[in-house]
Amino acid sequence: MDNYEIMRRGQEYVMNTYGRFPIAPVKGRGSYVWDLDGKKYLDFLGGIAVCVLGHCHPELQEALKAQAANLWHISNLYWIKPQVELAEKLVKLSGLGKAFFCNSGAEANEAAIKLVRKYYYRQDQAEKHQIIVFKDSFHGRTLATVTATGQPKYQEGFAPLPKGFAYADFNDLASVEKLITGKTAAIMVEPVQGEGGIHPADQEFLKALRRLCDEKDLLLVFDEVQCGMGRTGTFFAYQNYGIKPDIVTLAKGLGGGFPIGAMLASDRAAAGFAPGDHASTFGGNPLATAVGNRVVELITAPAFVEHTGEMAIYLRAQLNKIQDIRIIDIRGMGLMLGVEFDREVKGLVEACMDQGLLLIGAGPKVVRFVPPLNIDQAEIDQAMAIFRRALQEWK
Ligand SMILES: Cc1ncc(COP(=O)(O)O)c(C=O)c1O
Known part of the structure; x- marks a missing residue:
């Protein structure tokens, strides 16, 4: 069987919701994957910021195998040991109070939206239910999270x-203030917008949102599904800003490739939920949380954090060296970088793939670099050599 054969069968049997590239990666090790034709690729997209430790990390394999030998699934009607352990780790790292587990980023944000509403409902302020979100944001594909997403193209036809969402301009405090009414309950924001084109929030902007939420009794919700888990150099992106949200959501990197999502909340906000208010059959499943515990242990080790920081500086420096008049901006934080061009980048992404480098856009004109956090200098050099060659080919 080869790439073509699996693509042909995929087109026949898999629902047509993705514009897919014509390869089928079947094996991964570290920063590399191999497709069904045996071709090797350097993976600088890592499942879109998921594979924080690369592919098939031996210690994650070990954690998964050990848990698989003991207990795969048990209902949340009981205490789940690795879930409790992961909750404790995340609560301590975040400075928040409680964790809720689910299976994806959209579910984590859906949980956050529900918690905001229930929190004010419990205080007899059910009229306070509106959430201010941002243009060019991305929060997921469920009906509520796609509505929170400030990009009409994802909402069309649904x-x-x-109801209950209002759209402000990112990094524009006045546009947020203008939207606040007696119905406003929360502000929900990505500290670094991912799908919208790798836009970090300004320091002053996030701090001002925190102040505004304190003054007006609003909850501040950070969506760190893409920018969390060490991606920006700190475990949570908000730790670069010296402030704390009331609620933060995680997914993607939390399982290093095993599906899991989480919502963390301060004890005050978490009191919005009581037994029966929210649930997920698979949320915090033993396999997912056993892996999640190991991911968190590995990526918070001081030597690991230091290495990630060094690689982030190195990658950015290499990108800055590229001379190409089509580049109009290079931006991002840590190992979440975007290179913006003056034209659509689909052809460039394809040229990189042909040459053995997997990358993905973030919006039509930005190429995104979200490699594993344990990437090394030689791999960055290799990626840059391919990227330069692809730029030359790309007309
Ligand atoms: C910031 C952000 N929030 C939410 C999501 C949705 O996550 P999931 O695809 O796991 O539902 C994404 C996915 O790209 C994201 O980048």
């Missing part, structure tokens, strides 16, 4: 959309 009307009627849930």
Whole structure:
């Protein structure tokens, strides 16, 4: 069987929701994957910021195998040991109070939206239910999270959309203030917008949102599904800003490739939920949380954090050296970088893939670099050599 054969069968049997590239990676080790034709690729997209430790990390394999030998699934009607351990780790790292587990980023954000509403409902302020979100944001594909997503192209054809969202301009405090009414309950924001084109929030902007939420009794929700888990150099992106949200969501890197999502909240906000208010059959499943515990242990080790920081500086320096008049900006934080061009980058992404480098866009004109956090200098050099060659080919 080869790439072509699996693509042909995929087109016949898999629902047509993705514009897919014509390869089928079947094996991964570290920063590399191999497709069905045996071709090797350097993976600088890592499942879109998921594979924080690369592919098939031996210690994650060990954690998964050990848990698989003991208990795969048990209902949340009981205490799940690795879930409790992961909750404790995340609570201590975040400075928040409680964790809720689910299976994806959209679910984590859906949980956050529900918690915001229930929190004010419990205080007899059910009229306070509106959430201010941002243009060019991305929060997921469920009906509520796609509505929270400030990009109309994702919403088209899904009307009627849930009510209760208002859209401000990212990094523009005045546009947020203008939207605040007696109905406003929360502000929900990605500290670094991912899908919208790798846009970090300004320091002053996030701090001002925190102040605004304190003054007006609003909850501040950070979506760190893409920018969390060490991606920006600190475990949570907000730790670069010296502030703390009331609620933060994680997914992607939390399982290093095993599906898991989480919502963390301060004890005050978490009191919005009581037994029966929210649930997920698989949320915090023993396999997912056993892997999650190991991911968190590995990526918070001081030597690991230091290495990630060094690689982030190195990658950015190499990108900055590239001379190409089509590049109009290079931006991002840590190992979440974007190179913006003056034209659509689909052809460039394809040229990189042909030459053995997997990358993905973030919006039409930005190429995104979200490699494993344990990437090394030689791998960055290799990626840059391919990227330069692809730029030359790309007309
Ligand atoms: C910031 C952000 N939030 C939410 C999501 C949705 O996550 P999932 O695809 O796991 O539902 C994504 C996915 O790209 C994301 O980048």
